[in-house]
Structure formats: C-alpha cells, structure tokens
Amino acid sequence: MKKYNIAVVGATGAVGEEIFRVLEELKFSVGEVLPLASAKSAGSQIEFNGKKFKVQELTDTVFKENKIDIAFFSAGGSVSQKFAPLAAKSGAVVIDNTSHFRMEPDVPLVVPECNSNDIKNWKKTGIIANPNCSTIQMVQILKPLDDAFGIKRVDVSTYQAASGAGKEGMEELVLQMQKFFEFKLDECLPKAFAHQLALNVIPHIDVFLDNDYTKEEMKMVNETRKILHKDIEVSATCVRVPVLRSHSEAITISFERDIDANEARKILEKAPNIVVLDDPSQKLYPMPIHSSDKNETFVGRIRVDNFCKNILHLWCAADQIRVGAATNAVRIAQIWAQEN
C-alpha cells in the first residue's frame, strides 16, 4: 500500500494535535512525518503511532528540503497565506484549516459528506480548503435534507466552545473558572475573548463587519452556499459559551414543501457520520458531553414548527476540533489519496 509523507503546520496547536490522533485512528497510510510550528516550539516533541517526532520550525525552504505529499495547515490565516503556496509549489496537496483560501473560486471548499466531487479540482491551486467549524456540522445535516425536501432558508444560532479559539481559549476559560472559585476573577482579564467567558455567553465571534454581522456569521452564510452549490438563504448568530469542547447549534430550516419530523429523522439516521439522538421522553438529545472526542455530528430535538408546516427545528452538537477541523481534513486526505 502506498504511504504518504505528511506535514502538519501548527503541529503543537489544538487542531494540529488532533490531526495526528485522527490519522492514527483512521489508520491513514503515513510514511514520513514532519511536524512544523513556530520557532517557539521547535525542538519540542509530538507522538504519533507510538513514536516521537521532533517539531521543526516552519521556514521558507522546509518544503523544498522534504518530499511531502500532504501538508495539513492549521497555524492561522497569515501562515497559510505565506506558506501554503510554497508547499503546493513543492508538489504537496495542501489541506488548509484556516479561512484564508476558502472563498477563492479556484480552491475547492470541501465537506466529504456533501461535495467530495469537488476534491478533483485540487490541481488548479494545489490547495483544498476545510470550511469553518460551525459550517461543517450544519451542512452535514442540511445536505441530506436538501436532497430530500429542497431547502429554501436556514436560520441558525450557535453555541460555540472555548476551544474554537485554540489552546489559548481553553486555557483562559479554565483559569477564569479557577479564579472565580478563589474570588479572584479580576486576576484573569479576557484576552482570547472580548469579555469574561466563565459564567457568561458572548454574542460576538471574530470581528464585526459593515453589515452588522460578524465575520464568523458570514462564514456560515457564504461557505454553506459554496459547499452546497446552491443560493440558500442563511442567517446566523454566533455565540461563544463557557463549554470547553464541542459546538452546538439550534437550526431552523424552511423547505420548499411541508415536512414530516419522522421522515426527516429517518433521512438523518441514514446520513453518513450523523447520529440521531432524539428521545426527549428519555432526556435524550445531543450535548457537548456526548459529542466531544467523537467523529460524528449528533442531532436531535427534531420537530415541525407550530405555525408553518414547511419549517423544521433541530439541535446538533459536534466536536469542532474533530468534525469541524481535523476529522474533516483527514477524510478529505483519504478521498484525495484514492486518486493520487
């Protein structure tokens, strides 16, 4: 079996570490391993398949000096902007977790459960983009429902975990919780978030734009349309909540025709990488404690609107470091590897 030489840029970060775990779990056929990060982490070690690998500094020449087949990027947009084209020029396919290339017309934006066919267009730039974490779990649910009933409009509110802001976000929430119980919260001023996150919710993720939506909210609008190849109306409100891991979403979907909750449930039960948890009488519905560390998107609270029979409401939760980043990236790599 062919083995692929892998580089992970951002190997010491929340997403980078998880990419190694998912590559192990999905038994991806890996040859050489090149973990890359900033000068700060160079020399530290990561573990993969029971072996230790030294983290190297990302430099202009590292992709010339190493023969890499697949380069996963998860070190922020400015790092991808500069270094992803260098990796692609050296012959690697780049699978980019940042937002930098997502809306470029020649860069496929892929969620394998929805538009795996788009991967074949990777050669134009050498780059395949991974969508925003909140978008991925939502489109995994929208795609089978759209195929069956035709979606007109989606309204979504997100409940996004602290780890969506990387390791710094997780550490800030944990520290704030500790300081709260020590009555010393004023010792932990917000840095990763706009306000204190412990015991709070913040309706503000990424920067505000001229249209009064945030950049995070507009990612959900624009990326959904690009992935589904359809001009669905989408409106999003993105909220940070004091959860460590796994984003949840309340989604309202308007269809072209009347909808039956049982029919929708059956379609979602058959959809790939979706788990339906929907038995309120048993207090069964998705929560971050179910979805964390998992590779599936969990969906429940599926019900028809009280007033409009073509509107469905549902609730979902998924581990955004896995489903929303690492797992999606490795699934793209698996499909790419079948042809290359």
Ligand SMILES: NC(=O)c1ccc[n+]([C@@H]2O[C@H](COP(=O)([O-])OP(=O)(O)OC[C@H]3O[C@@H](n4cnc5c(N)ncnc54)[C@H](OP(=O)(O)O)[C@@H]3O)[C@@H](O)[C@H]2O)c1
């Ligand atoms: N967290 C999520 O849920 C999530 C989901 C989807 C997409 N993403 C995206 O994935 C990217 C990474 O997110 P994260 O949460 O993993 O962040 P993170 O935990 O802060 O990790 C950032 C990683 O990037 C490395 N890095 C930073 N500056 C660098 C530079 N100049 N050169 C080389 N490496 C550099 C860091 O290395 P050092 O250790 O050397 O600092 C670290 O390994 C972001 O673009 C984010 O938007 C994140």
